[in-house]
Structures are given as structure tokens and as C-alpha cells.
Amino acid sequence: MSLTLQNISIAYGSKKILSDITLDAIKPGTLVALLGKNGAGKSTLIKGLAGLKSYQGEASLDGVELANMTQHQRLKSIGYVPQTLPQGSSLLAYEVVKSVVTLQGESTFKEQTIEDVFERLKISHLALWPMHKLSGGQRQMISLAQAIVRKPKLYLLDEPTSALDLNWQMQVLKAIREEVSSQNAIAILISHDINLALRYSDQVVLLNQGQILAEGPPKESLTVDHLAQAYNVNARIESCSKGHPIILIDNAL
Numbered sequence: 482m483s484l485t486l487q488n489i490s491i492a493y494g495s496k497k498i499l500s501d502i503t504l505d506a507i508k509p510g511t512l513v514a515l516l517g518k519n520g521a522g523k524s525t526l527i528k529g530l531a532g533l534k535s536y537q538g539e540a541s542l543d544g545v546e547l548a549n550m551t552q553h554q555r556l557k558s559i560g561y562v563p564q565t566l567p568q569g570s571s572l573l574a575y576e577v578v579k580s581v582v583t584l585q586g587e588s589t590f591k592e593q594t595i596e597d598v599f600e601r602l603k604i605s606h607l608a609l610w611p612m613h614k615l616s617g618g619q620r621q622m623i624s625l626a627q628a629i630v631r632k633p634k635l636y637l638l639d640e641p642t643s644a645l646d647l648n649w650q651m652q653v654l655k656a657i658r659e660e661v662s663s664q665n666a667i668a669i670l671i672s673h674d675i676n677l678a679l680r681y682s683d684q685v686v687l688l689n690q691g692q693i694l695a696e697g698p699p700k701e702s703l704t705v706d707h708l709a710q711a712y713n714v715n716a717r718i719e720s721c722s723k724g725h726p727i728i729l730i731d732n733a734l
């Protein structure tokens with residue numbers, strides 16, 4: 482199983498957003514951090530891969546072109562978490578997570594699987610709460626649970642930690658990391674937190690002006706020069722007291 486992108490281009494009308502995005506086969510078990518400044522085209526790329534936006538070029542998962550997948554294949558293979566949070570409704574959090582499995586038409590699905598996902602994400606206490614009583618961050622956790630419960634081969638996660646506090650950011654990244662490794666899945670995760678990307682991802686794709694500016698292992702891709710080009714900032718990469726690299730931003734250019 483692998484994900485390959487070959488010359489992916491995406492436009493909104495006549496406005497070209499992404500040009501010739503090519504990524505060599507991404508292997509199972511890989512967490513890819515998709516980075517770049519506001520408007521760089523990160524969400525557009527993910528929407529293209531999720532089947533929500535048409536693209537030119539080739540994007541294949543396990544040899545199957547994503548654009549040609551049926552809705553059923555897409556539901557089975559791809560776990561998309563959009564940037565927008567799930568609506569507050571009177572449905573219980575448990576019902577909201579269960580609904581995606583029902584949609585997928587899984588007849589042999591066990592309730593225990595849903596409970597396990599709530600437990601793994603440490604949100605069992607939210608299961609019987611109506612969605613409209615959950616905070617933004619709690620609803621973001623439910624959105625992630627909806628993706629994980631389906632055990633997709635490919636996770637497309639659009640800023641899944643944007644509404645989360647520091648503790649939950651760590652919990653979620655750890656859970657995604659574990660899911661990707663244990664299920665041999667691939668995750669593409671958009672984030673503006675370059676230190677989280679540095680710490681948790683296997684591979685970074687840094688977009689700039691609709692193209693790939695840098696790609697590869699985080700320590701090699703997130704250089705001071707690349708950060709200056711991509712984000713217009715003066716960055717420093719230091720070693721923390723535990724010996725891990727940490728990126729510090731001194732000022733905006």
C-alpha cells in the first residue's frame with residue numbers, strides 16, 4: 482500500500498492554486514505533515530485527495546486513482562477530517578460517531594469498536610453528551626473519532642488540533658501516530674505548529690506559492706532558509722534541554 486501523487490494541479494476557476502505537486506510513493510505507517518503559510522494551498526490539496534475538488538494529474542492509493550473511487554470505496558479507504566468543526570446538534574456524540582459506520586454499510590460492526598475509539602481518545606465521558614453541549618475542542622475530538630472508527634488506509638486531517646488545548650494537542654498527535662503505526666495507514670496532517678510537525682511527523686511537505694518548497698524528513702526539510710521562504714520569518718533551530726531540536730521564531734521579516 483502506498484500513496485503516490487504525480488503532477489497534481491488544482492485551480493479554482495481560472496485561478497491556479499497548486500501546480501505539479503509530485504510525491505514519491507508514501508509508505509504505510511507514514512505520518513506526513515503538510516505545512517505552509519495561510520493560502521498556500523494545503524486544504525485545497527487535501528480536498529482534492531478527499532474527492533471534494535477535482536484535480537489534474539494522478540493520485541493513487543494502492544494503485545487506485547482517488548478521483549475514480551466510488552463513494553463507497555472512498556468511505557472505506559479515506560478518513561477526512563475537515564477544518565470546520567462538526568455542527569452542534571441534539572444527536573449524542575456516540576450516535577454521531579456511529580453514523581459514519583452505518584453510512585459505510587458495515588453489517589458486522591461491533592459497538593465495542595466505537596467504545597474502544599472513545600476510550601483510546603480518552604473521550605468516553607463525552608459519548609452520551611448531545612453535540613450542542615460540547616465545546617469546539619470536544620467537537621473536534623468527535624470529528625477525529627469519526628475518522629478513526631472507520632480504520633481508513635489514508636487519513637486526511639485538516640488542522641485536527643486547531644481547537645485543542647496543549648494537553649489535547651499532545652493526546653491527539655499521539656493517538657494519530659499510534660493509529661498510523663498500528664494500522665499501517667498513511668496520514669497527511671495539516672498544521673501551523675511546526676514544532677509538533679518536527680516532533681511527530683515522519684515526513685514534511687512544505688508548500689509555497691502552489692508548489693513544493695521542501696519535502697523529506699522533518700529535520701532536513703524545516704531549515705532556517707526554508708522557514709524564511711515559506712513563512713517570511715527569522716527562525717532559529719536550537720536543541721532543547723532534552724536534546725530535541727526546537728524551532729524558535731525571532732521575528733517576522
Ligand SMILES: Nc1ncnc2c1ncn2[C@@H]1O[C@H](COP(=O)(O)OP(=O)(O)OP(=O)(O)O)[C@@H](O)[C@H]1O
Nearest residue numbers: 493496498517518519520521522523524525526564
Ligand atoms: N472556494 C474557493 N474559491 C476560490 N478560491 C478559493 C476557494 N477556496 C480557497 N481558495 C483560494 O485558494 C488558495 C488556497 O487556499 P487553501 O484553503 O487551500 O489554503 P491553506 O494553505 O489551507 O490556508 P490556511 O492555512 O489559511 O487554511 C487561497 O488563495 C484561497 O483564497
